[in-house]
Amino acid sequence: MKSFIIALGSLLVLSAAAGLITWKVVGAPDRAISCDPESLPEHHVCLSTIRNWPEDAILWVDARPRAEWEKNGVKGSVLVNDLEEWFDLEPEFMMQMMGNPRAKVVVYCNQAGCGSSKYVANQLRERHAGTLDFEVHVLQGGIKALLAEGK
């Protein structure tokens, strides 16, 4: 019994030491949201791909609840969600796009499966993308991908 506890304790200490050394040598673990451009659903895009686009070509659209957008929305983003009246939110988006045209719109929401970014992206694409010449994408991983990048 005693020898088992000693063995178990030794194992734990060695594991912790190995982890610490790895942390020091390799660095902190990569918490980025994994995203494979080859296996994305239609109209979805990886954050790494977006980072290759010129920043001034992008308008970020936050499809989350207003309080969350106000808390940590992307700088310069516009709120267009499916929680408030579409006709109240759409004008601000349109004023942004018409006043300062961008080639790309990237919509993000909270998580996979929330459905809001997909809905908002579809609406913007169907209503305005053709006339105003912009592409609409959904950020794979949503706000989590953006937050993980900042860590």
Added chain:
Amino acid sequence: MNYFNATALSLFGTIMSLSAKMVFETKLVVIEANPDEIFVTGEFPFEVTGDGETIISYDALCSCLAGRVEPLLPDRSAKLNWKAGEKGVIKARFDTSRFLGTVDKAIELKLEGEKDPIHLIVRVNVPELVQLKPSTLKWDKGSEAKEKVIKVKINHTEPIKILSHAGNNEKSYPYELKTIKEGWEYEIRVKPTDTSQSGIGMISLRTDSKIGKFKRATAYVTTKPKLKMKPLTEARE
């Protein structure tokens, strides 16, 4: 020996929980909503196999959706522990009042011993009764200030009349609302006064629709320079 037994029991328990399953007939329900239907319900029937299943949570990923597991227990609470062979249904009640077109919303179901949640998707097609085609008119800066037309079409069994309309930049974008067939078809004809400068405007319509989301419609007009940069195509389209 005791440690061995404990490990073996734990392993056995894990294997047993993995063998339990909640088998759904479908994980995607498509609903064609009627224009005046505010609530629609998607049903996901299931059967429990193996040695039973325990529901940890069933959350709707939108305030527009409410999930419910049926049948309920005698005290009207949700039945979370299910035995092998039992059948039930997860109902997802969807509030369509803010949506137009196609919308997917999910119930996220977490089961004991399962790493990944199950997503039960309700896909609702909500018809657009007052349709503007296109909803945006654009002139290239410096181009000829030609008249362009937005067609307003009522996609309903009953007529919807336009009660009032207003433009927020009529000086640059004077327009005329022409009735083609009262309650069914209209045209908004816009001819900018000058396309040498960039500009934007909105034309708002108010209707007599009884359904809240169709009481308003908005058209947009703009004059802008052609984008210098071609849209990129790295993302899958």
